[in-house]
């Protein structure tokens with residue numbers, strides 16, 4: 073057993089809501105944390121910190137739970153910076169550019185894809201992210217979807233089968249055949265390498281899947297033992313949110329265009345997610361995961377986060393890091409955008425980027441710094457977590473390595 077006491081924490085965010093009635097962040101000042109074999113074994117005032125084998129003094133910096141990035145697409149080849157430039161010059165985003173990445177991913181070798189993935193994971197960790205979900209979805213044939221998931225499994229247990237990302241070009245005039253492939257041979261081959269299944273449900277896009285197709289795919293995936301998540305209501309209002317809630321998905325992601333019924337469904341689905349004293353949710357509801365980096369990078373209107381919060385929905389924040397609609401790996405940037413563009417308070421944004429992300433992945437061992445949680449400590453080189461939104465673009469956050 074190796075223990076480390078981390079002292080000199082000027083402000084500690086525990087996400088233990090029982091510590092304060094005013095904030096779900098469970099703030100402590102002048103705190104210390106003891107880590108034993110990768111798990112938090114003690115949290116309390118610095119003056120009462122017990123002895124340990126090693127000691128790290130943070131000199132008054134703040135510590136937050138490591139960011140949980142519950143939505144990313146990191147296994148891919150190629151580069152779409154030219155498409156980004158065209159979009160900034162006025163071209164509309166439709167999701168069609170995904171085919172470019174599919175071609176580059178199929179052409180890339182395993183080593184190349186893994187090295188690129190590892191570089192992106194290191195980039196995330198250097199910005200405070202300690203858990204990341206990684207989707208397939210740029211293979212779109214049996215062999216390359218399995219390969220993508222095998223590669224993703226080398227860096228995270230949170231792997232998601234996204235064979236239903238878009239209909240690949242070779243199936244454009246026979247969509248039903250592609251859906252049949254996804255729910256048949258592809259699902260069978262991919263399920264052993266994935267925890268989750270996801271569908272890009274977007275009736276307004278010719279590239280993505282409508283409500284009936286998405287229902288078919290998600291139902292088949294659940295039968296194969298996968299848990300569900302959905303890309304829903306990104307480009308227009310559609311059936312994604314309702315479907316995700318109805319099928320018990322852990323999260324529906326984007327939520328940019330919502331009807332009153334969608335908001336009500338997310339509010340009902342969020343009511344079972346309120347955390348007990350031990351950090352465990354009461355039930356298995358659906359989180360609304362917002363991805364403001366996408367709106368930023370595609371110059372699109374942001375989701376109405378305040379409307380969702382007012383209704384009672386539970387929010388998570390994630391990057392959606394991908395080569396097309398948002399090539400940012402930065403959770404601090406997402407927090408800053410959520411505060412500045414979606415009017416979350418800094419506390420709401422940080423909670424969504426940590427505890428909210430953990431709920432979106434149905435994990436109780438991360439997203440908080442309480443006894444028994446994984447020792448994912450992210451140090452903010454500032455006296456308070458408020459600086460994450462207050463100083464956008466400044467590299468203040470870094471995951472602590474023991």
Ligand SMILES: [Zn+2]
Pocket residue numbers: 143144145303392394
């Ligand atoms: Zn995505």
